[in-house]
Each structure stands twice: as C-alpha cells, then as structure tokens.
Amino acid sequence: MNAAARALITVSAAFFMASAQAELPDPSRFGRAMEMGDIRSASRWLDEGLPPDFEADVTGSGLMIAAAEGNIRLMELFVERGANIDYVSRIGEQAIALAAWKGHQRAVEWLIERGASLNPPDKTWSALHYAAFAGKTRIVDLLLRNGAKLDARAPNLATPLMMAVREGNEGIVKALVDAGASTTAVSDRGENALAWALRYNRLKIATLVAPPENVAEAVSAPPVAAPPPPQASIPAPPEVSELLNKLRQAEAQGKPTEALRRQFMAAVERHRKTSAKQTVKAAPSALVISAKRGKAGAERAELVAGAATPAVQTLAEDAGAVDILRAIQAAQAKGQPTEELRRRFRAEVDKLRQSAQ
Incomplete structure (x- = not known):
C-alpha cells in the first residue's frame, strides 16, 4: 500500500470517527x-462511544434514570455495557436511591441482586434515606432486610429516621425505631428526631422518638416556626396525561405535533371546566398549564391548591444542589418555569467540582 492510499484511509477513518462523535x-x-425509555437510541449511542456512565443534565447517568423510571430493560442495557452499578452522580445520588425514592421495588431488588451497595460513603444520601422520605414502607423493609445502615448520615447529617419524621411517615418511623435507629443522633444544626417532629408539628410521631417527659419538656419550650403545610393537588385526568405523553414522544421523534397539541389543549380546557366545579378543601385551587411550541416536555397540566408560587421564589438562598434538584422536579410537576432553578443548579454543581479539585 502506497503512502497516498494510507493517507486516504487515515483521513477517511478520522472523518467517520468525527461523524459518529458528532451524533452523540x-x-x-x-x-x-x-x-422516555428510548433503548434503541441508548444502544446506538453506546455503540458510537458514549461513556456508560454519561450523565444527563439533571437526574444523573443512564442507569440512574432507568432506575428512577423503573425501566429494567434499560437498566440491563447500561449494566451490560459497563455502567458502574454504584456510580455516584455529581450531586451524590445513586441508582438504587432513585429507584427507592420513586417506589420501584422490582428495580431495587434487581440492583440488590446484582450487588448494588446499600451503604454509600458517609455524608451521602442513601437508598434508605430516600425510601423513608418518600414513605415507601415495603422498600424500607426490603432495604433493612438486606443490611442497609440504620443511621446513615446525609450531607446535612440527617438520618433516615429524621427524614421519615419530617414527612410524617409514622409507620416507617415506628419500623426504624423498632429496628434500633438512633433517636439521639443530631443533624448539622444540632437537632435530633424529636426536634424535627416538633418543628413539623408531628406530635404523635414525637412520642415514638422520645420519652413522654422529654416531649412534654420540649413542647413547653418556645415554639419553633413550622413551614407552611404542603399544598394539596388534583392530578390531571388520564386523558390529559395520555395526550401529553403522546405529544412529548412525537416532539422527541421529530414528528408533526399540531393535531396532538390541539387535542391536548382541548382536553385541558375540558378539565379546567370540570375542575372549576370541584372543591379542594386545603385551599382555593388553580389549574396550572404550560405549553411551549417546539420544546419537548414543556407541556404541563395540574390543578394545584393554593397560589402557584414559583419554586424559585421559595427556595432558600443557601440551598444545596440536592435541594435545588428537588425544586426543579417539583416545579416541573406543577408546570412552573425551571430556567432560573437550572441555572442555580449548574452553578452549585460547579462549586462542588471546584471544591473537590
């Protein structure tokens, strides 16, 4: 083979490699x-050189997103292609924690069967933290049976028990206490489970985490201001949800969406009229709708009790990356803008990266 031919082959190879890389x-x-569970694209991208632990803009790696969605087939694909089953994302989360948080028990079992660690490094949110927070009783039991650390510490030193107390998950509080969880461990603010119970007005739960005399003494102390109660919501009906899902898929696949968009908005209007006749006891309600042409996933429809205050206005100035991520997900669920939250999230992640260097 002469030099010209070798040069041609080299140039051609470089061109095709660049073309493949450009498609990632x-x-x-x-x-x-x-x-959306697009296994075909995932497989093709991995074939073209996408790292198996490549992270999305918000949730984490492909395996983590699959776990959060309970998509076993997609989880299998990433693990078969070399994804780290215990990979920790840039904000300190793991696949098994996200599966636990979303209540996907089969996904949690699948990860455990393949050796996923239930106990990440200290000061990391564990699967037990997330399951306790989300009120997933069966998954809490599953994790405990498989050796999850009872008093694992989160970045703010909170324990799974504190998270269950915070959310008022009484059955999980009792299960953790019965299993031997510490009721005296304190967070980075020096607060134990009893303090959290009183802060969030969980008086019945307070009696599960402290002796009666301690509860009485704490109750007689100056009150600690509690955050406003969570707002009740009425989800959009199946018709709206189904059309929204079809619209997202069509946009992601580059298909025409005008007809679907008209159907979606018509269904939303019918829901609006029906919802106006309903009463939400928690507070006056409003139907939050968002629809942006040409932006996949931007359409939302949900009847929310109380004023729809943008999450960015209620997020503390010193909120960390995990808190901001939760705010993004809450805002998305309510059809609220997320651009400012995403900007803060990226800035916080950059801080974390700089501090780690």
Whole structure:
C-alpha cells in the first residue's frame, strides 16, 4: 500500500470517527431520551462511544434514570455495557436511591441482586434515606432486610429516621425505631428526631422518638416556626396525561405535533371546566398549564391548591444542589418555569467540582 492510499484511509477513518462523535447526544437530549425509555437510541449511542456512565443534565447517568423510571430493560442495557452499578452522580445520588425514592421495588431488588451497595460513603444520601422520605414502607423493609445502615448520615447529617419524621411517615418511623435507629443522633444544626417532629408539628410521631417527659419538656419550650403545610393537588385526568405523553414522544421523534397539541389543549380546557366545579378543601385551587411550541416536555397540566408560587421564589438562598434538584422536579410537576432553578443548579454543581479539585 502506497503512502497516498494510507493517507486516504487515515483521513477517511478520522472523518467517520468525527461523524459518529458528532451524533452523540448532549446531556439534555440524552436525559429526555432515557426518561422516555428510548433503548434503541441508548444502544446506538453506546455503540458510537458514549461513556456508560454519561450523565444527563439533571437526574444523573443512564442507569440512574432507568432506575428512577423503573425501566429494567434499560437498566440491563447500561449494566451490560459497563455502567458502574454504584456510580455516584455529581450531586451524590445513586441508582438504587432513585429507584427507592420513586417506589420501584422490582428495580431495587434487581440492583440488590446484582450487588448494588446499600451503604454509600458517609455524608451521602442513601437508598434508605430516600425510601423513608418518600414513605415507601415495603422498600424500607426490603432495604433493612438486606443490611442497609440504620443511621446513615446525609450531607446535612440527617438520618433516615429524621427524614421519615419530617414527612410524617409514622409507620416507617415506628419500623426504624423498632429496628434500633438512633433517636439521639443530631443533624448539622444540632437537632435530633424529636426536634424535627416538633418543628413539623408531628406530635404523635414525637412520642415514638422520645420519652413522654422529654416531649412534654420540649413542647413547653418556645415554639419553633413550622413551614407552611404542603399544598394539596388534583392530578390531571388520564386523558390529559395520555395526550401529553403522546405529544412529548412525537416532539422527541421529530414528528408533526399540531393535531396532538390541539387535542391536548382541548382536553385541558375540558378539565379546567370540570375542575372549576370541584372543591379542594386545603385551599382555593388553580389549574396550572404550560405549553411551549417546539420544546419537548414543556407541556404541563395540574390543578394545584393554593397560589402557584414559583419554586424559585421559595427556595432558600443557601440551598444545596440536592435541594435545588428537588425544586426543579417539583416545579416541573406543577408546570412552573425551571430556567432560573437550572441555572442555580449548574452553578452549585460547579462549586462542588471546584471544591473537590
């Protein structure tokens, strides 16, 4: 083979490699495709050189998104292609924690069967933290049976028991206490489970985590201001949800969406009229709707009790990356803008990266 031929082959190889690389997704596109369970694209991207632990813009790696969605087939694909089953995302989360938080018991079992660790490094949110927070009783029991650390510490030193107390998950509080969880461990603010119970007005739960005399003494102390009660919501009916899902899929696949969009808005209007006749006891209600042409996943429809205060206005100034992520997810669920939250999230992640260097 002469020099000219070798040069031609080298140039051709470089061209095809560059073309393949150019087709790899950015974090946003990757995350959207994985949330939709697009196994075909995932397989193709991995074939073209996408790292198996590549992270999306918000949730984390492909395996983590699959776990959060309870998508076993997609989880299998990433693990078969070399994804780290215990991979910790840039905000300190793992696949098994997200599966536990979303209540996907089969996904949690699948990860445990393949050796996923239930006890991440200290000062990391564990699967037990997330299951206790989300009120997933069966998953809490599953994790405890498989050796999850009872008093694992989160970045703010909170224990799973504190998270269950915070959310008022009485059955889980009792299960953790019965299993031997510490009721005296304190957070980075020096507060134990009893303090959290009183802060969030969980008086019955307070009696589960402290002797009666301690509860009485704490109750007689100056009151600690509690956050406003959570707002009740009425989800959009199946018709709206189904049309919204079809609209997202059509946009992601580059198909025409005008007809679907008209159907979606008509269904939302019918829901609005029906909802106006309903009464939400928690507070006056409003139907939050968001629809942006040409932006996949932007359409939302949900009847929310109380004023729809943008999450960015209620998020503390010193909130960490995990708190901001939760605010993004809450805002998305309510159809609220997320651009400012995403900007803060990226800034916080950059801080974490700089501090780690």
